[in-house]
Amino acid sequence: MTFRIFFPIIILIAFSISISAQSNNETLKIFGYFQNQFEDSGNPRTDERRNSFLLQQLNLFLQRDFQLKWSAFVNFELVNSFSSADRYGAFKLEEAWIKYRYDKRLQVRLGLQIPTFNHLNLLKNRTPLLPYVTRPLVYEESLEDIIVIEEYIPSIAFAQTYGVLPLGSAKFDYAVYLGNSPNLSTLDDRGRSGADTTRTFLVGSRFGVRYQDLKTGISLTHDKVNRFMELALQVGDTLPALEEMQRIRLGFDLEYRLGAFVFNGEYIGVFYDEPTELARFDKSFFYGTLGWQLTEPLMVYGSIWQTRTYENRQAAPGDVNPRPLSQFQTTVQSTSVGLVYQMNDRVRLKGQFVNLDQSNDSPRFTAGTDFQIYSAAISVTF
Amino acid sequence: MRLIQSLIIGSVLFLSAAYGQVAVVAHKSVPVKQLSKSELFDIYAGETQLWEGDLPIQVYDLKSQEDTKKMFYRFIGKSISRMKSIWMVNMLSGEGDPPKTVVNEEEMIKLILETPGAIGYLPKALVHDSLNVLLLIE
Numbered sequence: 316m317t318f319r320i321f322f323p324i325i326i327l328i329a330f331s332i333s334i335s336a337q338s339n340n341e342t343l344k345i346f347g348y349f350q351n352q353f354e355d356s357g358n359p360r361t362d363e364r365r366n367s368f369l370l371q372q373l374n375l376f377l378q379r380d381f382q383l384k385w386s387a388f389v390n391f392e393l394v395n396s397f398s399s400a401d402r403y404g405a406f407k408l409e410e411a412w413i414k415y416r417y418d419k420r421l422q423v424r425l426g427l428q429i430p431t432f433n434h435l436n437l438l439k440n441r442t443p444l445l446p447y448v449t450r451p452l453v454y455e456e457s458l459e460d461i462i463v464i465e466e467y468i469p470s471i472a473f474a475q476t477y478g479v480l481p482l483g484s485a486k487f488d489y490a491v492y493l494g495n496s497p498n499l500s501t502l503d504d505r506g507r508s509g510a511d512t513t514r515t516f517l518v519g520s521r522f523g524v525r526y527q528d529l530k531t532g533i534s535l536t537h538d539k540v541n542r543f544m545e546l547a548l549q550v551g552d553t554l555p556a557l558e559e560m561q562r563i564r565l566g567f568d569l570e571y572r573l574g575a576f577v578f579n580g581e582y583i584g585v586f587y588d589e590p591t592e593l594a595r596f597d598k599s600f601f602y603g604t605l606g607w608q609l610t611e612p613l614m615v616y617g618s619i620w621q622t623r624t625y626e627n628r629q630a631a632p633g634d635v636n637p638r639p640l641s642q643f644q645t646t647v648q649s650t651s652v653g654l655v656y657q658m659n660d661r662v663r664l665k666g667q668f669v670n671l672d673q674s675n676d677s678p679r680f681t682a683g684t685d686f687q688i689y690s691a692a693i694s695v696t697f
Numbered sequence: 698m699r700l701i702q703s704l705i706i707g708s709v710l711f712l713s714a715a716y717g718q719v720a721v722v723a724h725k726s727v728p729v730k731q732l733s734k735s736e737l738f739d740i741y742a743g744e745t746q747l748w749e750g751d752l753p754i755q756v757y758d759l760k761s762q763e764d765t766k767k768m769f770y771r772f773i774g775k776s777i778s779r780m781k782s783i784w785m786v787n788m789l790s791g792e793g794d795p796p797k798t799v800v801n802e803e804e805m806i807k808l809i810l811e812t813p814g815a816i817g818y819l820p821k822a823l824v825h826d827s828l829n830v831l832l833l834i835e
Contacts, residue, residue, distance in 0.1 A: 348789070378791055383751055388791035414791070419744045441789045444782070479744060484735075527774075611778050660781060696785070 341381045349373035350442040352692035359687055370396040371457050371692065372442055374409070387413045392440060394457045409440065420478045430472035431490035431521045432534045433581045434568035439468075446655040448667040448690040451602040451620040452647065453583065465497055467564065467583050467600055467622075469519050469536050485526035492519050498541040513559060515539040521566075528573065534566035540587070560596075561588040575608040595642050598624040612657040621648045626675075645675045663694040718821035719768050721832040726752060726813040732831040738773050740816060742783050743793035748814060756796035757805055757817035765802070769818045772834045 350371045357364030373393045380386040390410035397404030412426030429437055438444050439454035449455060453467040464470060469492075477490035494517035515538060523532025539559040568581045580603040587596040602620035609615060626643045653667035671686040721737060723729070728749050732740075739745040746754055759766045762777065770777050784795035799805045802819055809815040810827055824830055 344794075346788070376789070376791070383747065383753060386791065390791075410791075412791075416746070418747065419739070437790060438786065441786070444786055444789065608778070611776075657778075696789075 341379060344378045345376070346378075346697060347373065347375040348441070348443045348694065348696040350448075350692050350694040352448055352690055354448075354688060354690040356686065356688040356690075359685055369457075371448075372440070373397075374440060384416050385413065386416070390440075392456075420480055422476065422478055424475045424477075426473065428472055428475060430469045430475060430492045430494060430517075430519055430536075431477060432468050432519060432536065432564075433521070433532070433566040433583065434530070434570055434579060435581060436468050442692075443663055443694045443696045446604075446606060446614060446616050446653060446665065447618070447651075448653065448665050448692040449651070449669050449688060451581075451600075451618070452622055452649065453600050466598065467585060468566075469494065469517055469538075469564070471495065472517065472519065482524065485524055488521070488523040488525065488532065490521045493517065494519070496538045496540070498539075513539060513541065515559060519564075523568075528571060530568075530570040532568050534564075534568070536562075536564040538562055560590070562586070563588075577606045577608070579604045579606075594627040595625040596627075598622065613654065615654045616652070618651045618653070619649065621646060643675050645673065647671065647673045661696045665692040665694060666690070667692075719765055719772070719818055719834040720821045720824045720828075720830050721769075721816065721818050721834070722809060722824060722828040723817075723831050724809055724813050724815040725827065725829050727816065727829050727831070728752065729831060730829075734772065734774070737832060738775070741773060741780065741796065743787045743795075746793060752814045755812050755815045757799050757808055757815060758796035759802070759805065759818070760798045760800050765818065765820050768834060 350373075352369050352371045353366070354369065355364060355366040371394065375391045377389040378386060388410060389408075391406070392409040393404060393406045395404035397406050399406070408427065410426075410428050412424045412428045414422060414424045416422045429440070431437055435451070435454050439450060440456055452458070452462060453464055455462075456464065472492040472494035474494075475490060475492035477488070480487040480489070495511040496513045496515045496517055498511065498513045517536060517538040519534070519536035521532050521534040523530065540562050541558055541560075563586045565584045565586070566581065569578070570580075571578045581601060583600040585596075585598045589595060600620070600622045602618065604616055604618040606614050606616040624645050626645055649669055649671050651667055651669040653665065656664045658664060667688070667690050669688040669690070671688070673686075721732060736745070740754055741756060741758075743756075748754055766777065770780060773780075775783070781795075787793040788795055797808075799808060799817070802823055805817045805819055806823065806828070809817050816831070818834075819828075821833060
């Protein structure tokens with residue numbers, strides 16, 4: 316009789332202890348960061364300037380760890396002072412994944428996620444980790460309406476396995492992932508589902524080595540692109556000519572620390588297998604940043620980045636038979652200097668001067684597209 | 698009484714710092730008897746998160762920037778600001794939490810004794826038999 320009464324009580328107590336322990340270790344964590352900025356920009360030749368305050372970015376994370384080796388992570392991102400009422404800015408679900416961590420050698424993430432590509436792709440949205448106010452162009456999410464970032468870097472993957480393997484006194488990092496091709500349904504009349512419209516996948520990887528203060532790696536993605544089918548009509552080719560065009564993105568990244576100095580650099584080459592000589596889509600990007608940690612909280616840096624793209628233009632606008640296209644190479648180059656001051660573990664103050672210079676080998680191109688940006692920002696982690 | 702206790706601990710800390718001896722200590726449940734420098738770095742950098750037998754590692758770090766802490770991170774080979782940067786990357790990437798910060802050595806000892814899987818560091822002079830000493834930094 317006593318056993319009958321006490322056994323359920325013991326079970327209940329044991330169960331409640333288990334629940335309590337679980338809830339201590341498995342609480343839902345809510346955290347994030349935001350970066351507000353002030354920017355004064357303009358063309359120094361024309362003296363036309365503008366200035367503006369902006370909530371450049373706010374990210375809100377939800378994370379829950381459970382059963383020792385599992386965790387779930389959600390990342391909401393709002394950019395450019397998002398306001399649905401005023402129809403500016405953007406709000407998107409950046410990540411929503413579940414991770415299984417066997418140990419540091421083998422981890423698997425499933426769900427919407429940012430794939431590993433070069434050093435900066437995973438960190439590009441983590442503004443508190445970066446010294447920049449304006450990031451190197453292909454990583455600047457807030458300029459996504461000006462430049463198609465995904466032309467250079469993979470934005471989304473859905474399955475990724477990664478880990479760290481010991482390699483003598485060095486470490487070998489690897490990541491292999493799978494995602495959609497970039498040909499997603501964005502047709503309004505079909506509800507902009509975001510579903511892949513092709514039978515091809517994005518396949519990508521990064522393999523890297525860390526040794527003492529050196530970190531380097533190479534990245535590679537392969538996918539097929541439909542984006543240029545419109546151009547096929549312009550050049551009089553049949554649609555399949557530019558359909559599912561093979562694209563390879565190749566990346567190389569390097570980070571080296573020497574005393575108070577740190578160098579970060581990257582190269583990205585985007586190579587298309589064009590079926591026609593009438594159009595060329597290859598592009599490239601590199602950046603290099605040298606930082607100097609003057610004191611524990613203060614770092615100054617100088618940075619340079621450059622993009623090279625081809626523009627495929629009609630020989631004469633409005634020409635009904637526009638063959639051949641004219642191809643012009645456009646180079647956008649930025650040099651910048653800046654500083655970041657870490658007030659405490661949560662707050663960073665940033666300042667940056669950027670000089671942008673665009674050039675084009677088109678005979679109609681006229682010089683004078685310099686652009687200068689003075690900016691200051693406060694980056695807060697909460 | 699509390700004043701005498703504080704004076705004793707203060708003297709011990711001063712002497713430990715002067716002689717430069719830091720001990721890496723863990724809860725008795727930790728199934729490891731010694732750690733190498735690289736293993737210690739992997740634990741503090743969040744790369745290793747479980748002890749053998751799947752016991753979760755709970756890492757503790759001293760809040761103050763005193764000699765014990767400086768000596769510990771000098772041994773690991775990273776500055777304190779570099780470690781903070783690594784922890785921030787982990788946290789914002791969903792890869793793990795930063796170490797829990799403790800105000801002083803007394804709290805470090807208390808929490809390591811109470812928490813299975815806990816690891817931290819102390820002036821060697823404060824180590825006693827209830828702690829599992831994994832490494833001595835001279």
